[in-house]
Amino acid sequence: MSRKRMVRIAVVLLSLLYGAILGAGFLAPYDPAEQDRAHPFAPPTRLHFVDAEGSLHGWPFIYGLIPSPDNFAEYQEDRSRAFPVRLFVSGDHYSLLGFSCRRHWFGIDEPGHIFLLGTDGYGRDQFSRLLWGGRISLLAGLIAAALSLSLGMAVGSVSGYFGGFVDDTLMRLVELFLAMPWLYLLFAVRAFLPLHISPTVAFFLLVVVIGTVGWARPARLIRGVVLSARERKYVLAARGFGASDFYLLRRHILPQTMGVFLTQAALLIPQYILAEVTLSFLGLGVGEPVPSWGNMLGSLQQYHILASYWWMLAPALVLVPVFWGYQVLADFLHERLEFGH
Amino acid sequence: MVTTEPVIRVQGLRKTYVHERPFSREKFVVRALDGIDLVISAGSSFALVGESGSGKSTLALCMARLEQPGEGRIWFEGQDLFRLSGPELMRVRRHIQLIFQGTAAALNPRFSAEEIIIEPLRIQSVGTRTEQRDRAVHLMEKVGLPPVWLSRRPHQFSGGQRQRLAIARALALEPRLLILDEAFTGLDLSIQAQMVALLRDLQSRENLTYVFISHDLSLMAHVADEIAIFDRGRIVEQGQPSRLFSNPCQPETRALLEAIPGRRSVLGLGQS
Amino acid sequence: MAYLLRRLLHGALVLVGVSVLSFLFVQLAPGEFFSDMRLNPQVSPETIRHLRAQYGLDRALPIRYVRWARSVAKGDWGYSFAYGLPVSKLIWSRARNTLLLTITSALLAWLISIPLGIYAAERRDRWGDRVTVAGSSALLTVPDLLLALALLILAIRTNAFAAGGMTSPDFAELGTVAKIKDVAAHFTLPLAALVLGTLPIFFRHVRAGMIEALALPSIQSARAHGIPRSRILFRYALPAAANSLISLFGFSIATLLSASLLVEVVMSWPGLGPMLLEAILARDLYVVIGAVMLSTFFLVAGNLVADVLLYLSDPRIRRGPA
Ligand SMILES: Nc1ncnc2c1ncn2[C@@H]1O[C@H](COP(=O)(O)OP(=O)(O)OP(=O)(O)O)[C@@H](O)[C@H]1O
Numbered sequence: 038m039s040r041k042r043m044v045r046i047a048v049v050l051l052s053l054l055y056g057a058i059l060g061a062g063f064l065a066p067y068d069p070a071e072q073d074r075a076h077p078f079a080p081p082t083r084l085h086f087v088d089a090e091g092s093l094h095g096w097p098f099i100y101g102l103i104p105s106p107d108n109f110a111e112y113q114e115d116r117s118r119a120f121p122v123r124l125f126v127s128g129d130h131y132s133l134l135g136f137s138c139r140r141h142w143f144g145i146d147e148p149g150h151i152f153l154l155g156t157d158g159y160g161r162d163q164f165s166r167l168l169w170g171g172r173i174s175l176l177a178g179l180i181a182a183a184l185s186l187s188l189g190m191a192v193g194s195v196s197g198y199f200g201g202f203v204d205d206t207l208m209r210l211v212e213l214f215l216a217m218p219w220l221y222l223l224f225a226v227r228a229f230l231p232l233h234i235s236p237t238v239a240f241f242l243l244v245v246v247i248g249t250v251g252w253a254r255p256a257r258l259i260r261g262v263v264l265s266a267r268e269r270k271y272v273l274a275a276r277g278f279g280a281s282d283f284y285l286l287r288r289h290i291l292p293q294t295m296g297v298f299l300t301q302a303a304l305l306i307p308q309y310i311l312a313e314v315t316l317s318f319l320g321l322g323v324g325e326p327v328p329s330w331g332n333m334l335g336s337l338q339q340y341h342i343l344a345s346y347w348w349m350l351a352p353a354l355v356l357v358p359v360f361w362g363y364q365v366l367a368d369f370l371h372e373r374l375e376f377g378h
Numbered sequence: 379m380v381t382t383e384p385v386i387r388v389q390g391l392r393k394t395y396v397h398e399r400p401f402s403r404e405k406f407v408v409r410a411l412d413g414i415d416l417v418i419s420a421g422s423s424f425a426l427v428g429e430s431g432s433g434k435s436t437l438a439l440c441m442a443r444l445e446q447p448g449e450g451r452i453w454f455e456g457q458d459l460f461r462l463s464g465p466e467l468m469r470v471r472r473h474i475q476l477i478f479q480g481t482a483a484a485l486n487p488r489f490s491a492e493e494i495i496i497e498p499l500r501i502q503s504v505g506t507r508t509e510q511r512d513r514a515v516h517l518m519e520k521v522g523l524p525p526v527w528l529s530r531r532p533h534q535f536s537g538g539q540r541q542r543l544a545i546a547r548a549l550a551l552e553p554r555l556l557i558l559d560e561a562f563t564g565l566d567l568s569i570q571a572q573m574v575a576l577l578r579d580l581q582s583r584e585n586l587t588y589v590f591i592s593h594d595l596s597l598m599a600h601v602a603d604e605i606a607i608f609d610r611g612r613i614v615e616q617g618q619p620s621r622l623f624s625n626p627c628q629p630e631t632r633a634l635l636e637a638i639p640g641r642r643s644v645l646g647l648g649q650s
Numbered sequence: 651m652a653y654l655l656r657r658l659l660h661g662a663l664v665l666v667g668v669s670v671l672s673f674l675f676v677q678l679a680p681g682e683f684f685s686d687m688r689l690n691p692q693v694s695p696e697t698i699r700h701l702r703a704q705y706g707l708d709r710a711l712p713i714r715y716v717r718w719a720r721s722v723a724k725g726d727w728g729y730s731f732a733y734g735l736p737v738s739k740l741i742w743s744r745a746r747n748t749l750l751l752t753i754t755s756a757l758l759a760w761l762i763s764i765p766l767g768i769y770a771a772e773r774r775d776r777w778g779d780r781v782t783v784a785g786s787s788a789l790l791t792v793p794d795l796l797l798a799l800a801l802l803i804l805a806i807r808t809n810a811f812a813a814g815g816m817t818s819p820d821f822a823e824l825g826t827v828a829k830i831k832d833v834a835a836h837f838t839l840p841l842a843a844l845v846l847g848t849l850p851i852f853f854r855h856v857r858a859g860m861i862e863a864l865a866l867p868s869i870q871s872a873r874a875h876g877i878p879r880s881r882i883l884f885r886y887a888l889p890a891a892a893n894s895l896i897s898l899f900g901f902s903i904a905t906l907l908s909a910s911l912l913v914e915v916v917m918s919w920p921g922l923g924p925m926l927l928e929a930i931l932a933r934d935l936y937v938v939i940g941a942v943m944l945s946t947f948f949l950v951a952g953n954l955v956a957d958v959l960l961y962l963s964d965p966r967i968r969r970g971p972a
C-alpha cells in the first residue's frame with residue numbers, strides 16, 4: 038500500500054472514531070449507566086436475516102433472549118419472538134450540543150434488547166458504554182497531550198531561546214523527569230491525590246497528572262529546535278530590522294517547532310490514552326458509574342471474567358486502530374516535517 | 379570638503395572568538411578583529427577587501443550592531459552604537475542595513491518573497507498593509523525581478539535572484555548606510571553592472587553611504603572610492619583605488635593584486 | 651575517569667532530586683494513612699495524634715525529609731504504616747522479583763531485536779526488511795495492556811502455562827527441580843508479555859541506528875572498494891552503530907520498568923508493581939516513595955552502565971577532559 042494512501046486511511050479512521058465518540062448519545066442505543074439486572078454478561082446479540090421458516094429478510098432482526106434457569110449468565114435465543122432493528126428510534130435522553138434529545142440511531146422495541154457487544158456484569162450495554170467511555174479516554178489523551186505540549190513548548194522555547202542559567206536549570210529538571218520510569222512517576226503523582234473523588238474531578242486530576250508528567254521530552258526536543266533556529270541568519274537579519282524577542286519567537290522560531298510539535302502530539306496522544314486506560318483499569322482513574330475504556334476493563338482483573346466473556350475485552354481491542362492510526366501519522370510527520378522535504 | 383559628522387567612526391575595535399573542540403579542553407582563540415580604526419564619510423562608497431577569514435564579516439556585523447565587540451567603539455552619525463537602546467536603537471536600526479554574505483541563509487525559507495521584503499517595514503511599523511505591498515512591488519521592479527514572483531518562496535529563485543531579493547529587502551527601509559557583504563559574488567557581469575548602476579543611481583538621489591565587502595579587488599576598484607585592505611583582523615593599508623593599484627605598499631595588497639586575472643586591463647580601468 | 655565520576659555524581663543528584671520531588675508531592679497531597687482512621691469511632695483522636703507523632707507526621711516537611719534520609723542511610727528506607735516494618739524489609743524480595751523479570755526479558759529482547767535489526771537494516775527496503783518492519787509495526791499497535799490480557803486468556807484457555815502469581819499453592823511441598831519448573835512455568839507469561847511489548851521498540855531503534863551507520867561515507871566508500879559484505883557489517887558498521895546500541899541499553903531499562911509495572915499487576919507477579927499499587931490505595935507513603943526511588947535507582951544504575959560502556963567504546967570521550 039502506498040504511503041500516502043495509508044496516511045489517508047489513518048486520518049479517516051481516526052476521524053470516524055472521534056466522530057463516533059462525539060456522537061455517542063445518538064449512536065448508542067442505551068444510556069451507558071442503565072443497568073439491566075436480568076441480563077448480566079449477555080453475549081453480543083446476533084443479527085439475523087433468515088427466520089425460523091427459512092425465508093430471507095431484507096432487513097436485519099433479532100430474537101429475544103431467555104436467561105438459562107440453571108446457570109448464571111447463560112442465555113438462549115427465543116425463536117418465537119423476533120424484533121426488527123429500527124432506525125431513528127426514540128429512547129433515553131441525552132444532550133447534544135446542549136439540546137436534550139432522545140432520538141437514537143437504532144434500537145429495538147420493548148421488551149427486546151440489542152447488545153451489539155454484549156453486556157457487563159450489571160447488564161449494561163457494552164456498545165453504548167464503549168462509545169461513551171471513548172469520550173473519557175480519547176478526550177483525556179487529547180487534553181493531557183495539549184497540556185504536556187504547551188508546557189513543553191513554553192519550557193523548551195524559553196530554555197532554548199534565552200539559554201544560560203535558565204537553560205541549565207530547566208534542563209536539569211528535564212533530565213530529572215526523563216530519568217524516572219514514567220509509569221512509576223505517574224503512579225507516584227497519582228498516589229498523593231485523594232483516592233475517592235467524583236468522576237469529573239477524577240477526570241481533570243488525571244488529565245493534569247498525565248499531562249504534567251510527560252512535558253519533559255517535548256520540552257527537550259523543542260529546545261533543540263529553538264536552539265538551532267535562533268542561530269539562523271534570517272533571525273539575525275530580522276533582529277537587524279529591530280525585531281523584538283517576542284517577534285522573533287513568534288514569526289521565525291516557533292513555526293519551526295511545528296514539525297516536532299505535531300510528531301510529538303501523534304506520539305503522546307495514544308500514550309496518554311493508554312495512561313488513562315491503565316490508571317482507570319487499576320482503579321486509580323475515573324471511577325463508576327461513568328464509563329471509561331480503562332474502568333470497563335477493570336473487571337477483567339478477575340480471571341474467570343477474562344476467561345469466559347471475551348466481549349469484555351472490546352475496549353482494549355478498539356485501542357488497536359487508535360494506536361495504528363496515530364503510529365502511521367507519527368511516522369509520516371516525523372519523516373515529512375522534521376527532516377524537511 | 380566641509381567636515382561633517384562621518385557616518386561611521388570605528389575606534390580600537392577588537393573581537394575574539396574562542397573555539398572549543400568537542401570532547402577536549404583545548405581552546406584556541408581567533409582574533410577576528412584586532413584593533414580596527416576607521417572613518418567612513420557620508421555619501422561615500424567604502425570597500426573592505428581581504429582574504430577569506432580576515433574578519434570582514436565580523437566588522438560588518440559589529441557595524442550593524444548584530445555582534446558585540448570585545449573592545450572599542452563605533453559611532454553612527456555621532457551616536458555611540460553600543461550605548462543605544464529602546465526607540466533610539468530602533469531608529470538607528472532603520473538607518474543601517476546589512477546584506478548578509480550567503481543570502482540564501484538570510485531569507486526564511488517559509489516566507490514568501492513579499493513577506494521577506496515587507497518584514498523590515500512591518501517590524502518598524504512603516505505604512506499600512508497596502509502601502510507595504512505597493513512598496514514591495516516597486517522594490518521588485520527596482521532590482522529587476524518580476525513583481526508576480528512576490529508569492530514565490532526563496533527556494534524558487536536562482537542564487538542571483540535571491541541576492542537581488544536581499545538587496546530589495548535592504549532597500550525597503552530607505553537606509554542611510556548600506557553594508558553589502560559579498561553582495562555581488564556569483565552574479566554574472568551584466569547583472570552586476572545592473573546592480574551597480576542601481577546603487578549609483580540611489581546614491582546620487584539620496585545621500586547614501588555604501589560599505590562593500592569583497593575579496594575581489596578589481597570589482598571594488600570599480601565601485602568604491604576608498605578601499606581598506608584587511609588582513610587577520612587589521613587594516614594594513616587604505617587608500618583610493620588608483621593609489622593602491624599604482625603604488626601598493628603592503629605585501630597583502632600586492633598579493634591581492636596578483637590574484638586578479640588579466641591584471642593589466644583591470645589596472646587600466648582602476649586608474650581611469 | 652573524570653567523565654565517569656561526573657556521571658556518577660549526576661546519577662546521585664537525580665536520586666536526591668527524585669526524593670525531594672516525591673516529598674514535595676506528599677506535601678501537596680490531601681489525605682494520609684491515618685485520615686481514614688479518624689472516621690473510625692473506635693480509635694480515639696489521642697491515639698491518632700500519638701501514632702502521627704510516632705511516625706513523625708506532625709513535623710515540618712524538611713524535618714521529615716531529613717529523618718527519612720537518615721533512615722535511608724541506616725538502610726531502613728522509612729517505615730510502612732500498614733505493616734509497621736521498615737520499607738527495606740518489604741521491598742527487597744519484591745525488587746528481586748521485578749529484576750528477575752526485567753533483566754531476563756531485556757536479555758531476551760536484545761537477543762532477538764539486535765540481530766533482527768541488523769538484518770533488516772542490511773537489506774533495507776527489500777523483502778526481509780519489509781516483513782520484519784511490518785511485523786514490528788503491527789506489534790507496536792497492540793497496547794501493553796491488551797497484550798497482557800490476551801496472553802492471560804491464552805494461558806487460561808489452553809491451560810498450558812500457569813497463569814498468575816509466581817508459584818503454585820503447593821510450592822512449599824515441591825522438590826528443588828519441581829520448584830524451579832514451577833517458577834519457570836509462572837514466569838513464561840509475564841516474560842512473553844514484556845518481550846513482545848518491548849521488542850518492536852528495540853527493533854526499530856537498532857534498525858535506525860544501523861541504517862545511519864551504513865550510510866556513513868566511510869562505509870559507503872568501503873563498499874565501493876569491494877570489501878565483502880559481512881566484513882563491512884561486522885568490522886565497520888557494527889562499531890559505528892555502537893553508540894546507538896549502547897543507548898538502547900540505557901533506555902530499554904526505562905521502557906521495561908514501566909511495562910513490567912503493568913504486567914506484574916495484571917499477572918499478579920509479586921514484584922514492585924503490585925506492592926506500589928497496594929501502597930497507593932492504602933496511602934502507605936514511605937512504601938510509595940521507596941518503590942519510586944528504587945525504580946529510579948535501577949534506571950540510574952542502568953544509565954551509568956551504559957555510560958561506562960560508552961566510555962570504553964568511544965575513544966573521543968576517553969581522550970577528552972582528563
Ligand atoms: N560566530 C563565530 N564563532 C566563532 N568564530 C567565528 C565566528 N564568526 C567568525 N569567526 C572566525 O573569525 C574569523 C573571521 O571571520 P569572518 O567571517 O569575519 O571572515 P571574513 O573576512 O568575512 O571571511 P570570508 O571572506 O570568507 O567571508 C574567522 O577565522 C572565523 O573562523
Ligand SMILES: [Mg+2]
Binds near residue numbers: 436
Ligand atoms: Mg565574510
